[in-house]
Amino acid sequence: MAGEGVARRTQAERRGRSEEALLDAAAVLIAERGVEGASLARIGGRAGLSRGLPTHHFGSKDTLVARLARRAQERIAAGFLDTLADEARTLADLTGLELVYMTVDSYLQLFEDPSDDVRALIVMWGSTFPARSSVEGMIDAERRSYVGLSEVIADGQRDGSIRADLEPDAAAVLVLGMMRGVAALLLTDSEITDMRRVRRTCRDMINQALEARP
Amino acid sequence: MAGEGVARRTQAERRGRSEEALLDAAAVLIAERGVEGASLARIGGRAGLSRGLPTHHFGSKDTLVARLARRAQERIAAGFLDTLADEARTLADLTGLELVYMTVDSYLQLFEDPSDDVRALIVMWGSTFPARSSVEGMIDAERRSYVGLSEVIADGQRDGSIRADLEPDAAAVLVLGMMRGVAALLLTDSEITDMRRVRRTCRDMINQALEARP
Amino acid sequence: MAGEGVARRTQAERRGRSEEALLDAAAVLIAERGVEGASLARIGGRAGLSRGLPTHHFGSKDTLVARLARRAQERIAAGFLDTLADEARTLADLTGLELVYMTVDSYLQLFEDPSDDVRALIVMWGSTFPARSSVEGMIDAERRSYVGLSEVIADGQRDGSIRADLEPDAAAVLVLGMMRGVAALLLTDSEITDMRRVRRTCRDMINQALEARP
Amino acid sequence: MAGEGVARRTQAERRGRSEEALLDAAAVLIAERGVEGASLARIGGRAGLSRGLPTHHFGSKDTLVARLARRAQERIAAGFLDTLADEARTLADLTGLELVYMTVDSYLQLFEDPSDDVRALIVMWGSTFPARSSVEGMIDAERRSYVGLSEVIADGQRDGSIRADLEPDAAAVLVLGMMRGVAALLLTDSEITDMRRVRRTCRDMINQALEARP
DNA sequence: GATGAATGAGGTTTCATTCAT
DNA sequence: AATGAATGAAACCTCATTCAT
Structure with a gap:
């Protein structure tokens, strides 16, 4: 035995x-x-x-690629939770606006010195653009990200941190699209500008765009 | 003869x-x-x-693909100028903020009922994500878009329509990334939400994020 | 032009x-x-x-194999008609019994000095034995051979050359099976005995087995 | 211990x-x-x-296949002897003609409701048709079947049950070929006709073809 | 005795490209 | 200008076999 x-x-x-x-x-x-x-x-x-x-x-190759995608996504999610833990906060302590901001920011931070996993993930995302695409589970995962973000925004409206006149669905698409698109741009042409300045400006813009005003 | x-x-x-x-x-x-x-x-x-x-x-295939990319980009640019002409304005009449907004909005409008050209262009954009990518001219074109947008934003700061405390480079990356990323998301998963609501919300967010406040 | x-x-x-x-x-x-x-x-x-x-x-390979099978079958059929023509007979002149005999005999004759086509055809026949087999058209062709032979036997009963108490279907299976099986045996082990003696004996046996007796 | x-x-x-x-x-x-x-x-x-x-x-795979072939052949042989035993006869009691008939008939009977062994055996037989074939021992076994059948026919001529003017070798090829070929046909296309009618007709044809006439 | 991880040869198929017509 | 026959590299995948456990 x-x-x-x-x-x-x-x-x-x-x-x-x-x-x-x-x-x-x-x-x-x-x-x-x-x-x-x-x-x-x-x-x-x-x-x-x-x-x-x-x-x-x-x-099969499809399975391998799908497995890699999942591993990368899980690592990113785990990293995000670690970040929160490091700052000794729980999700419950955050306003919706803070959570949106941290989501975007920690994602962009990954691209300051991107790991192979993270770079591969963007590449895999790019390969889902054709109508008959193959990276299994990728589109579903993207949908889940969208739904989650949309809920966070709605929460932020309830807790008063986010403007009430936004449509959460549409705002989620814009924020998620920005995350992915900016990451792709910087991966493609790393000389464009440096990520740190982008993150700083991004905080500003998100605050201005989403914040509820008195 | x-x-x-x-x-x-x-x-x-x-x-x-x-x-x-x-x-x-x-x-x-x-x-x-x-x-x-x-x-x-x-x-x-x-x-x-x-x-x-x-x-x-x-x-060669590469040449064909590059030609298609250029044709699609030129058509998009021409369409944008037509839109301006239709509204009987010249570039000079517009504030920087208006120009940013119109750039983004007319781009997103293309994806309400996307032509094959436009869909192919996003797909080609996606295929430039790998480090050794092949679609010739695509990355350069993207760079030019970025530079142009960055200048428009700087102009907007000069004409007082855009907040002076933004970094034009970084803001340009965020805006351009959002355009591309949102387009890709909606192409990939057309059920996510409808583009019209996204455009409406986008106008709002851009105004809030970029507008100079008194 | x-x-x-x-x-x-x-x-x-x-x-x-x-x-x-x-x-x-x-x-x-x-x-x-x-x-x-x-x-x-x-x-x-x-x-x-x-x-x-x-x-x-x-x-695809399947198509190639199917084409080869058809070519071989057509050549065999054409050869059979040539043989008839050489002997200056038309099908109408033959009794059913004669036609059965000539069918079998001319088929076996092919295996005295078998062409590659003919050898390949037997091999392809052998590869249809598994339940999920692939040689397209082969089983259909075999079925047609069986139906045709069965009709010839029934004709022979009508014209009085073949015993009336035989079941044409069953006899056709036996005769066709014998043709194929003998061909396969001789192809597999060419030393078994020589084909000429087999053909002679075959004529005898077919006559004895099928002939209507007064 | x-x-x-x-x-x-x-x-x-x-x-x-x-x-x-x-x-x-x-x-x-x-x-x-x-x-x-x-x-x-x-x-x-x-x-x-x-x-x-x-x-x-x-x-090795070849060995496994050879073992399966031998097991199936032995089971068939054992089944044949059982059949004889059931009918309380010994080989010595049978005329050559009866023995030929029983050999063929008990073989065909196996295909009324064929076991996996028996089906596999036909498939393996089919895979010996190529000139360089691999199923070890199969061709030898087939040769032994042929020799045995040929001797039975010669015995039948000696005991007066089988026509003296047949060539035993050639007749053995025809009978053995028929057994195998009919089995293969019915396995391949089970709708062709039912095996019971084939067996009945087969008895008839063998008797007519081989029986010594007064 | 038994398991299953690992290898690498070989199969079919797809494809950009070259070239004769 | 246009066609499509031909090439050969490279891809994914299957599989018998070897070997460590």
């Missing part, structure tokens, strides 16, 4: 380690060359493993 | 007509299946022409 | 020649290594053409 | 049980998808065991 347990854990560990390595490699390559340019053979090679392993583990 | 002249004009016309047909077909296919999914053979077929014609006319 | 006509004929000829070469190569390789063992790359190579051509022409 | 003995027997039993399960699964999959379509991983899975077990037990 003990022997079996060890063997199992070791096999599982081996598997897990390979998967992580493959996802890491996929992130690098997708960020670099796009979803289609990142071939499974190259992903395997870059991970220091064999050409055939990516398919062996994930069954 | 006269006959030859006519023949030549006809040849040139035919050529032009074929090229337009090919670009139209390319726009449809790129909007539908992405840049890589739009194969030259399919583009030729969709245009009602031969498989070999796209290469024959444009020399 | 004339130039176009020539060009077209020449292009068409080129295409036709390649197709024939590919089908010939496919027949050799399928006879040798089976349907799955005959890879498209090898077929192209054996035909003295490129690896990619088989797919380019036929679209 | 006793414990060890038990353990060993249990181990051996387990091994045997696994092997049988693997062969059963292989029969199902080969009947369904052909020899090449039946992958070792799927065989293991279908048997409710692991992916690696087929190789572990049989060493």
Whole structure:
């Protein structure tokens, strides 16, 4: 029993380690060359493993890409919660306006020195633009982000921090679109301007645009 | 001689007509299946022409795609100028703030019922996200948009319509990113909310965020 | 116009020649290594053409195999009609019994010195045995052979050359099965016995088994 | 010691049980998808065991397939002897003609409601048609069937039950080919006609074709 | 005895491009 | 100007097999 347990854990560990390595490699390559340019053979090679392993583990390229997308999204979400925790606040303590601002700001902060995961995520987002796109779960996740943001804005209207005359749905689209679009612009042309100034200006603009005035 | 002249004009016309047909077909296919999914053979077929014609006319796929991107951008710019003309204004009559707003609004209006060109343009924008991207001229064009917008904002500060404490560069990134990002979101998930409400809310937010206050 | 006509004929000829070469190569390789063992790359190579051509022409392996099957079946049918013509008879002149016999005998004769087409056809027949098989049109063609043979036997009963107490359906299955099975056995193990003696004995057995007795 | 003995027997039993399960699964999959379509991983899975077990037990796919072929042939032979035993006859009591008939008939009877083994066997037979075929032992077994049948026919001529003017070799090929071919036809297209009528007609035709006449 | 992770060869297919017509 | 035949690289995927556990 003990022997079996060890063997199992070791096999599982081996598997897990390979998967992580493959996802890491996929992130690098997708960020670099796009979803289609990142071939499974190259992903395997870059991970220091064999050409055939990516398919062996994930069954198909679509699955691998979807898994990478989810991992990146989860990491971002976890990072955001960490940030809140670091500042010793809970969600309940924040006004809606503060929460909107922190959402946007912590997202943009990721792009000051973007990880491969984060860069890959934007690239994957870009590859969902064609009508028949394939990155599974991506559009759903985007929808959830939109709904969540919309609710936060409505909350902010209830708690009096956000102007009551905004339409939460429409404002959520604008804020989310700005987050994604700005990230994409800066990733594409990193010389455009530096992210820190953008974040500072962004705080200003969000406050001006959303804040309820006496 | 006269006959030859006519023949030549006809040849040139035919050529032009074929090229337009090919670009139209390319726009449809790129909007539908992405840049890589739009194969030259399919583009030729969709245009009602031969498989070999796209290469024959444009020399390479990259060139074809670049030409399509330029055509779409020029059409958008021309449309914008037409809108201004319709409202019997010249650029000189507008405050910086008005110009920013009209730029954004007329862009978003394109996505209420997007043409194939416009949809293809967003798809091509998405395919520039990888670090080694290929759509020639696209990043430069984006840079020019950014510079132009930045200047308009600075003009607005000079003419007193836009808050003086904004950094024009950073504000331009935020506004341009929002335009692109919102367009992409709505193209990807058309059920999210309707564009008209977004435009209305956008006017509000831009005014609040940029307007100089007494 | 004339130039176009020539060009077209020449292009068409080129295409036709390649197709024939590919089908010939496919027949050799399928006879040798089976349907799955005959890879498209090898077929192209054996035909003295490129690896990619088989797919380019036929679209898929299934189509290529189906085309080969049809070609072989048509050639066999044409050969049978030629044989009849050589003997200056028309179908109408033959009794049902004679026609059954000639059908079987001319089929078996093909296997005295079997062409690649004929060998490939038996191999393709063998590859239809799995429940989910793929050689398109093969099972239908087999069904048609069976129906045709069954009608010939019924005709023979009407014209008095074949015993009236046979069930035409069942007899057709037995005769057709024998044709195919014997062909397969001899192809598989050519040392079993020589085909000429089989044909002689076959005539005997068919006469004994089917002939109406006074 | 006793414990060890038990353990060993249990181990051996387990091994045997696994092997049988693997062969059963292989029969199902080969009947369904052909020899090449039946992958070792799927065989293991279908048997409710692991992916690696087929190789572990049989060493190679070829060996597994050969073992399955032999098992199926032995079962068929054993079934035939059982049938004889049920009818309380020994081989010595039968005339050659009767024995030929019973061989064919009991074989065809198997296909009225064919087991996976029997279906797989026909599929494996079909996969021996290519010149370089792989199912080890299959062609030899077929040869032995042929030789045996040929001897039975010669015996029948000696005992006066079968026409003396037949060539035993050739007749054996025809009878064996018919058995196999009819089985294949009915397996491929089960709607062709029902096996019972074929068996009835077959008895008739064999008697007419082989029986010595006074 | 058994599991399943890992490999890498090989298959079909898609495609941009070249070239003859 | 236009067609479409031909090429060959590269993609995804399947699979028998090897090997560590």
